[in-house]
Every structure is written in C-alpha cells, then in structure tokens.
Amino acid sequence: MELVCPAGSLPALExxxxxxxxxxxxxxxxxxxxRNFGGLNFNDKNALRALERIRNRGRKLYVAINTYxxxxxxxxxxxxxxxxAGLNADAVILADIGLMGYAQRRHPDLALHLSVQASATSAPxxxxxxxxxxxxxxxxxxxxxxxxxxxxxxxSCVELEVFGxxxxxxxxxxxxxxxxxxTGESPNKNGVCSPAKAVEWRKVANELETRLNGVLIDRFADxxxxxxxxxxxxxxxxxxxxxHALEEPxxxxxxALLPELKAAGxxxxxxxxxxxxxxxxxxxxxxWREAIDQVLQHGDDFLVKDRWQxxxxxxxxxxxxxxxxxxRPWQ
Amino acid sequence: xxxVKRSISQLGYRFGCKILxxxxxxxxxxxxxxxxxxxxxxxxxDGLFDFLDNQVLEVNVTDLQIRLxxxxxxxxxxxxxxxxxADSTISANFAxxxxxxxxxxxxxxxxxxxxxxxxxxxxxxxxxxxxxxxxDRSRIxxxxxxxxxxxxxxxxxxxxxxxx
Numbered sequence: 028m029e030l031v032c033p034a035g036s037l038p039a040l041e042x043x044x045x046x047x048x049x050x051x052x053x054x055x056x057x058x059x060x061x062r063n064f065g066g067l068n069f070n071d072k073n074a075l076r077a078l079e080r081i082r083n084r085g086r087k088l089y090v091a092i093n094t095y096x097x098x099x100x101x102x103x104x105x106x107x108x109x110x111x112a113g114l115n116a117d118a119v120i121l122a123d124i125g126l127m128g129y130a131q132r133r134h135p136d137l138a139l140h141l142s143v144q145a146s147a148t149s150a151p152x153x154x155x156x157x158x159x160x161x162x163x164x165x166x167x168x169x170x171x172x173x174x175x176x177x178x179x180x181x182x183s184c185v186e187l188e189v190f191g192x193x194x195x196x197x198x199x200x201x202x203x204x205x206x207x208x209x210t211g212e213s214p215n216k217n218g219v220c221s222p223a224k225a226v227e228w229r230k231v232a233n234e235l236e237t238r239l240n241g242v243l244i245d246r247f248a249d250x251x252x253x254x255x256x257x258x259x260x261x262x263x264x265x266x267x268x269x270x271h272a273l274e275e276p277x278x279x280x281x282x283a284l285l286p287e288l289k290a291a292g293x294x295x296x297x298x299x300x301x302x303x304x305x306x307x308x309x310x311x312x313x314x315w316r317e318a319i320d321q322v323l324q325h326g327d328d329f330l331v332k333d334r335w336q337x338x339x340x341x342x343x344x345x346x347x348x349x350x351x352x353x354x355r356p357w358q
Numbered sequence: 359x360x361x362v363k364r365s366i367s368q369l370g371y372r373f374g375c376k377i378l379x380x381x382x383x384x385x386x387x388x389x390x391x392x393x394x395x396x397x398x399x400x401x402x403x404d405g406l407f408d409f410l411d412n413q414v415l416e417v418n419v420t421d422l423q424i425r426l427x428x429x430x431x432x433x434x435x436x437x438x439x440x441x442x443x444a445d446s447t448i449s450a451n452f453a454x455x456x457x458x459x460x461x462x463x464x465x466x467x468x469x470x471x472x473x474x475x476x477x478x479x480x481x482x483x484x485x486x487x488x489x490x491x492x493x494d495r496s497r498i499x500x501x502x503x504x505x506x507x508x509x510x511x512x513x514x515x516x517x518x519x520x521x522x
Contacts (some may be wrong), residue, residue: 065485066492068490223484224481227480230475252472304487306468
C-alpha cells in the first residue's frame with residue numbers, strides 16, 4: 028500500500044519524504060488545484076526543486092490539477108498539465124473530462140489519476156474513465172462505506188486510492204455549491220472553499236464570531252474549539268435550537284480499517300492537508316508510516332496504538348476523529 | 359539539575375511577563391524587522407511579500423504584551439506608523455509563536471484549539487502563515503535552530519496554556 032502525502036510548500040514536501048511518504052502530491056500556485064490559498068503551493072522554480080528532492084530519495088511526485096476548467100480560460104488548465112508533464116511528474120490528478128481528454132492526447136505517457144472531485148462511485152463509472160482516458164488510478168469519494176469500498180475494489184479495473192486522514196467536508200465531492208452560494212467562489216471552479224478574503228473573525232464580548240462574506244456562520248464561546256470557516260460546519264438555529272445543521276467539524280481517520288483496506292486490495296492511502304504546515308505533515312505522515320508498516324508486517328494482528336491516536340487527535344479539525352463515511356452500517 | 363533549570367526558566371519567564379510590557383516597543387520592532395529583512399531577502403526579491411505593500415500586520419504576543427507592527431514599502435519590511443490601525447493581527451502567546459517557528463506545532467492545530475487568533479483581513483494573516491511555512495530552514499544557522507528548539511520546548515512546558 029502506497030502512502031500518498033500532501034505538501035503545500037517545499038519544507039512540507041521534505042517533511043513528507045523524511046517521515047516515510049511513498050508519494051507526495053502538490054499543486055501549482057493558481058486556481059487549477061483545490062487548495063488555492065495565498066502563499067501556498069509551487070511556482071515553477073519550487074516545483075523543479077520538489078522534483079529534484081523526490082528523485083534523489085526515490086519517491087513519486089503527483090500534481091493535483093483537480094478543479095474544473097472555465098470555458099474562457101481552459102488554456103490555463105492545459106498549461107498546468109503541460110507544466111506537470113514537462114516536470115516529468117509521475118502522475119496528474121484530474122477531475123475535468125475535457126482536461127483528461129487533452130492530457131491523454133497531448134501527453135500519452137503521462138499517468139492519469141482520477142481525482143476524488145470527479146466523484147466516481149461505481150465500477151461502470153471507473154471503467155468509463157479507463158476506456159475513454161486511460162486512467163490508471165482513481166481516488167474514491169468519502170461517501171462510500173467500507174462494504175461499498177470492498178465491492179468496488181473487487182469489480183474495479185483500475186487501482187484504487189482512499190482517504191486515510193484529514194479534515195472532512197460535507198462529502199459532496201466535486202458537487203458542493205455551499206461556498207459559491209455565499210462567497211461566489213467554490214473549490215470546483217476557483218480552488219477555494221471559503222476564500223480567505225471572505226472570512227472574518229471578530230471578537231464580540233466573550234465570543235468569537237465567524238463571518239463569511241458578512242454572513243454570521245458560527246459563534247464560539249471561550250472554551251470551544253474552532254473549525255475551518257466553512258458554511259457546512261457552521262451552526263444555525265433550526266427548530267429553535269442552535270446546532271450543526273449540516274456537518275460537525277470532524278476529521279476522517281480510517282486507520283483502524285487498514286487491515287480490511289489492504290485485504291480488499293486498496294493500492295494507496297491518501298492523507299489530506301496541503302494547506303497545513305510542515306509540522307502537521309511530519310507528525311501525521313510518521314504516524315501513518317508506522318501504522319502501514321505494522322499492517323504490512325503483522326497483518327490481522329494490527330491494533331491502533333494510543334500514541335498514534337493521540338497524534339492524530341491533536342492534529343484533527345474539531346479534535347474528533349471518526350471512521351466517517353467508511354462506517355455506515357445501515358448502508 | 360533539571361528542577362534548577364526549570365525554576366530559572368520560570369523565573370525568567372515571569373520576569374519577562376512583568377517587565378516587557380513596561381518597556382517601549384520600538385527596539386524590539388526594529389530588531390524584528392531587521393531580522394525579517396535579512397532572513398527573507400530572497401523572498402522579498404521574488405516579490406513573495408508584495409501583498410503586504412502599505413498594509414499593516416500586527417504580531418501580538420499576548421502574555422508578554424508585545425505588539426510588533428510590520429509593513430512593507432519598496433523592497434523591504436518597515437515599521438508601521440504608530441497611529442495607523444493594523445489591517446491584520448496575529449495573536450498567540452510567546453510559547454506558541456516559538457512552537458510554530460521551531461516547527462513543533464502546526465498553526466492550524468493551534469488555531470482549532472483557539473491558541474492562535476487571526477483578526478482583521480484574514481487573507482493577509484493566512485498568506486503570511488503560508489509564506490513562513492514555505493521558508494527554507496536550512497538557511498538558518500544550525501546553532502540558532504537548535505537554540506530555538508530548546509527554548510520552544512522549555513516554554514511549552516512552563517507557559518500556562520491560553521485556554522487554561
């Protein structure tokens with residue numbers, strides 16, 4: 028099982044390599060990737076440095092170009108694919124079918140991974156992407172239960188990658204309109220959920236207010252943990268009660284399922300967090316490296332160690348970890 | 359021996375909390391800005407901090423009551439005028455700032471735990487955070503990094519947590 032780790036900067040990429048990443052995924056500094064935040068990601072100079080470090084240590088580099096191209100600026104997305112191919116990246120992670128078609132025609136040797144944003148949840152969908160665009164791997168959406176992941180792996184014609192750890196969103200990958208509803212910008216088109224320019228934190232009396240484009244989405248008392256300022260994680264008054272109406276700030280943690288995922292034939296585990304610092308990458312990657320090594324060596328005797336759980340809990344959004352969507356006994 | 363060392367650091371820290379708020383802020387600000395200009399010269403040259411042009415960023419060290427106000431003009435960081443309100447504020451205690459600087463803690467983690475606060479224009483604060491995360495630590499002398507780690511580790515133990 029390959030451990031695929033996030034990097035939003037060169038030091039984060041080094042931290043991932045040093046702590047045992049098999050592959051690192053990065054994005055360019057523009058809206059062609061879904062973590063388009065100020066000061067984050069790689070310009071051409073740093074992308075070259077990233078590749079050099081990856082090659083020196085015998086790891087793989089994937090480039091996420093996982094947003095949907097706009098009709099009037101498709102050339103920017105094409106240029107991103109050309110840049111990744113020019114770098115000789117080991118794969119590009121794509122969601123847009125127009126872009127997949129372009130990549131396949133223009134760079135037939137470039138491996139294509141289907142992004143989670145494409146939201147392919149059935150074997151026929153995966154087969155379609157393979158036939159049409161020759162994708163080698165697909166990242167599965169987090170809406171699936173473990174049983175569904177197992178069924179899909181048995182039927183799939185391509186390698187499958189699942190999320191191991193990271194902040195959860197509302198899990199309508201590639202189809203979520205909440206951010207654009209309130210800010211006019213969305214992960215799918217602009218590469219940002221809740222763009223920072225629309226976010227305001229304001230201390231009012233003893234509470235911290237979060238506003239998104241002027242709209243109040245949450246209010247935290249002093250003792251409460253905060254989450255990312257997204258509409259899906261806000262608290263709203265429903266039936267007279269203030270609550271997380273859509274989703275609680277939660278991080279996914281599928282570590283306990285590693286033996287089952289391995290037995291099912293999952294080829295890669297992805298860690299979320301290109302927006303996080305090298306400190307997060309070091310801690311989380313090291314923990315997952317140890318866990319995966321343990322599964323590879325001891326198989327079914329695998330138990331999640333308290334120390335791993337503590338590290339992951341500390342780095343979690345909302346300080347909760349959960350099996351998330353992989354655990355849906357009712358499905 | 360460890361106990362002695364710890365009481366000395368605690369004494370030093372408490373002394374700092376009492377004395378530093380009484381001192382003028384400009385010497386610290388001048389030194390801080392000089393450090394930034396020296397260490398971030400490549401980034402400044404590449405235009406990576408142009409988003410701070412004529413903007414005022416305030417770094418607020420809550421326990422020591424130190425406010426360092428930074429702006430940028432031409433190709434250098436400069437002190438901000440005293441009467442101009444900050445466009446963006448980053449607040450945390452000294453231990454947490456050092457934990458971030460030494461790579462012990464992730465800023466988002468501290469943010470979730472309400473130990474790091476952003477005020478004013480979020481985009482400025484977030485971009486500063488990301489630019490500093492991208493800073494290549496191999497450009498800091500080894501001895502300085504080592505010291506930073508030692509002091510950060512010590513402060514992490516002796517400083518009362520923000521939430522407590």
